Amino acid sequence: MSEETSTTSVEEGVPAEPPEQSERLPQAGGSPQSERSPVVVALVLALGAFVALLDTTIVGVAMHSFTEYFGVGLADAQWASTAYLLAMSSVIPATGWAAQRFGAAHTWIASLSVFLIGSLLCGTAWSMGSLIAFRVVQGFGASMLFPLMRIIVVEVAGRAQMGRMMTMMAVPLLVAPVLGPVLGGTLIQELSWRWAFFLNVPIILAVVVLSARNLPNSKGEAPGRLDVAGLLTMGGGLVALILGFSNLAKGTAATSPQVFLPAAIGLALLAAHGIRAARSRTPGVVDFSLFRDRAFTASTSITLLNNFGLYGVVVLVPLFFQQAGGKGPLGAGAIMVAQGIGTAVAVLLVGRVIDTKSNPRLLVLGGLLLVAAGLTTFAVADTGEVTVLLLVALFAQGIGLALASSPIMVTLYHSLPATSVPAATTANAVSQQLGGAVGTATVALLLQHYVYVAGGASADFSAVFWWALLFVGLTAVPALFLPPGAPKQA
Incomplete structure (x- = not known):
């Protein structure tokens, strides 16, 4: 991208193309065909995404139950998660095309319905093989939910309210990993592993009904054949x-x-x-020309790298309290509520800031700084016992994660025309999947090297926390290239 184009996109906040060639993002009030309340739309979308993410974390807790019930090894049981992830990855690239061909809201409802069917089937599984097969169905259903959620938000909110709605969209990503282990442990302990899936059914049914009543469905330009x-x-x-x-x-x-x-x-x-x-x-299916836009490229790079730090926070910290502090899964999950409270506090504030006088660059860098401060506290901790300092670190991390995640959902579309929203969201979702896979593998390898071999003392976790801190620092590099302010209203 030329220097002139880059300057126009970032400083003026409008597409480099003239308006007659490139439709701008809708303004406040959203789609002209709909007067739906943006807040109601955001809540419906967030609830659907929350259930899908909660299911993933609960299934992680249920792995031991799978091995006992079906009489298989842990390696076989883990395919219940792997198959789900692979099914998701295979369909995500088609999201932009489906949203333009059938409408984002209709595709969202269809995806929820497939996820619902998969949940019912998983709850009735009679063997490990059937459970894995039904998890594939679930994965197909969940694959498009998160990118579709953001496409619908852009359609409904416009620039004026996008920040607030996108911040609400960040809640499932940040809160589900905290509540999942607690809720999953309780359900499995008091009922059975089947309720890890049956729990989804009434909630998803409600989301389908609410989506049909509240989400406007608008198709884009004819996308042609897939x-x-x-x-x-x-x-x-x-x-x-x-x-x-x-x-x-x-x-x-x-x-x-x-x-x-x-x-x-x-x-x-x-x-x-x-x-x-x-x-x-x-x-x-992925439009690589989007990477000529500086704001989009910086936001997508942060999405990919942020997974390393994210997994460092949501995976390492509970393990630290379990292995170095001797807590059980439920106890470690309860401690993580402090991080969830921090996220909730940030969500109440950051959305309005993004919509009015935000500097996305400073918000993201400030969030990363808070996450880094929290990780540093854990890195230097000499005990796995719960202390006030560690709880404060968790609270700060919750705020930091919200600050670092929410603005990039808006800056992704900073200088892009409305017609590029489905393609941009799809490309960003692909980046998120890759970042999640690489981040998970990296954290697992670090744990294997430093912790599991050594026995899991607090000193052994220290090295892994320092690595997670390095990943947070790397994420700050593309954050420096984010636009310094919100786009001007057209």
Whole structure:
């Protein structure tokens, strides 16, 4: 992108193209065809996303129950999570096309319905094989929920209220990992592992009804036929690459065929997709031309890197209290509520700030600084016992995660035309999937090297926390390239 174009996009906050060539994002009041309350729309979307994320964390708690009930090893039981993740990854690249072809709201309702069917089937599974198969159905349903949620928000809110709504969208991502272990442990202990899935049914049914009544459905420009070859190379590449990283996270050696072959195939397919897209005159399932926009590129880079720090916070801290402090899963989960409270406090404030006089760059950097302060507190802790200082660190991390995550949901679209929203959201979701897989594998490898071999003392966790702190520092680099202010209203 030329220097002139970059300056216009960032400083003036409007697309470089003239308005007649590129429709701007809608203003306050959202879609002209709808007078739905943006707050009601945000709550409905957040509830659907929250259930999907909560399901993921609860299933993680249920792994031990799967091994006992079905009489299988942990490696087999973990396929319940791996299959779900791979199914999600395979369909995400088609989100932008589906939103334009059928409308984002209709696609959202269809995805919820598939997730609902998968939840019912999982709750009735009779073998480990059937559970894995039904988790694939669940994964297909969940795949488009998060990008669709953001596409609908942009349609409804416009620039004036986008920050507040996007902040509400960040709640599921930040709160579900905190509440999931507590709720999951209680359900499994008092009822059975089947309720990890049956819990979804009434809530998703309610979300489907509320979505049909409250979400406007607008189709974009005719997207043409689905790029099947592009979907196979991009979706297949993601699946293969994430499979390799998932095997790596389970402790498989990097030189093992279980890691090396899927990763190599994934990279080859993604490279083939990139070459094919570069030669094509029309955008593929992922529009790489979007990366010419500085705000979009910086936001997507933060999305990818932020997963390293995020997993450092939501995975390392509970393990620290369990292994170094001797707490049980429920006890460690209860302690994490302090982080959830910090997130809630930030959500009440940051959305309005983003919508009015925000400086996204400063908000993200400030959030990363709070997360870094919290991680540093844990890195220097000489005990795994709960102290006031550690609880304050958790509270600060909760605020920091909200500050670091929410603004980039808005800056992603800072200087893009409305017609690019589905494609931009899809590309960002692909980046998030990759970041999640690589982040999980990296944290797992660090834990394996420093903690599990050494026995899990607080001193052993210290090194892993320092690594997580390094990842937070790396995330600050693209944050420096975020736009310094909100776009001007048209």
